[in-house]
Amino acid sequence: MNPTRFSKTAGLGLAAFAAVILAISCGQPSDTPREAASAPAAATAADYQPLVGRWARTDGDYMIEIKNIAADGKAEAGYFNPRPINVARAEASRDGGVLRLFMELRDSGYPGCLYKLTFDKAASRLTGTYFQAAQNETYEVTFEKMK
Secondary structure (H helix, E strand, C coil), X not given: CCHHHHHHHHHHHHHHHHHHHHHHHHHCCCCCCCCCCCCCCCCCHHHHHHHCEEEEECCCCCEEEEEEECCCXXXXXXXXXXXXXXXXXXXXXXXXXXXXXEEEEEECCEEEEEEXXXXXXXXXXXXXXXXXXXXXXXXXXXXXXXC
């Protein structure tokens, strides 16, 4: 077979293959809206109300204070050990009936420490993990709601 003829044939085959792939991907956009019945209901600020309040960690003098949570999950939060530590980001989310709280701390001695907590309605507790960035360690933690 002539090498020039082979490279032209291979080039045409690759071009046809690329056209088919492009047609398939363009015909089915990845951001097609899902049916309303399968989409979860949007959370409201009232859904996050059980997280609002003061929470004491069971293994020390650590406290989280959630002052307010907007419908989009952005939380106004404080963290104390026992002095105030800067909360860089605090967000609540809902996964079905499960409420979650995420907090990122950025302060001296707290270079991106993370809390990933889940609300236990029956026990009125927040349980989950604390990532201590300076030590690169993750700990299991529990917070109880203060009265």
